Amino acid sequence: MQFNRAQLQDLVAARFEKSIRGPETFFAANVEIISKACWAMARRFQQGGRILSFGNGASATDAHHVSVEFVHPAIVGKRALPALALCNDSAVITGSMQDNNEGKPDFTHLLEILAQPQDMVLGFSSDGCCENILSALKKAKKLELLTIGFGGKNGGGMAKANLDYHFAVPEEDPFVGQEIQETLYHILYELVHVFLEHEGLLK
Numbered sequence: 001m002q003f004n005r006a007q008l009q010d011l012v013a014a015r016f017e018k019s020i021r022g023p024e025t026f027f028a029a030n031v032e033i034i035s036k037a038c039w040a041m042a043r044r045f046q047q048g049g050r051i052l053s054f055g056n057g058a059s060a061t062d063a064h065h066v067s068v069e070f071v072h073p074a075i076v077g078k079r080a081l082p083a084l085a086l087c088n089d090s091a092v093i094t095g096s097m098q099d100n101n102e103g104k105p106d107f108t109h110l111l112e113i114l115a116q117p118q119d120m121v122l123g124f125s126s127d128g129c130c131e132n133i134l135s136a137l138k139k140a141k142k143l144e145l146l147t148i149g150f151g152g153k154n155g156g157g158m159a160k161a162n163l164d165y166h167f168a169v170p171e172e173d174p175f176v177g178q179e180i181q182e183t184l185y186h187i188l189y190e191l192v193h194v195f196l197e198h199e200g201l202l203k
Contacts, residue, residue: 022176023183026169037148037165038188042195043202044146047118051083054107054136055124058178060087062124062150066185078193086110107136111143120146124181126174128156137161150184152177
């Protein structure tokens with residue numbers, strides 16, 4: 001299909017509108033829960049906890065992204081905080097897929113081995129319905145870890161998993177949904193440091 005210049009400009013404008021309005025709506029509706037999640041994460045870090053993050057496919061890149069930002073601060077002067085992406089080691093991941101014969105990484109097993117008291121888990125799913133992500137988040141709850149789910153649309157199974165914090169991004173466009181999730185964990189990162197720099201707020 002051929003587009004003229006005016007049509008292309010309209011397409012670009014419509015795309016920008018999605019990228020502006022989607023985040024505005026989401027963050028306006030979630031200010032309170034975001035601030036509570038940041039406070040809870042800062043408490044866990046203060047008590048020696050770590051982030052353990054995971055996701056499948058494209059969501060695995062978000063798990064990597066959030067963990068590297070905590071370990072290697074993007075903002076000059078912020079202290080490094082312990083975080084590990086469980087989907088980072090290809091040998092471990094493919095081994096778990098071979099062991100469970102389900103064709104998906106077994107993050108539940110990795111949590112059983114690696115998780116420590118006060119740790120927090122961040123599970124990423126574009127629609128909130130990935131069974132292996134849900135299983136790992138449920139295991140984390142049983143281990144009394146702090147559970148934070150990043151989902152999409154109506155929340156899927158994540159919305160029913162009784163997580164400590166669940167963020168469902170109600171966007172049909174997967175690119176806009178991912179953009180909002182990325183902005184969200186950048187905000188979590190920044191506000192966690194604000195709480196840690198004002199430790200009196202963590203009592």
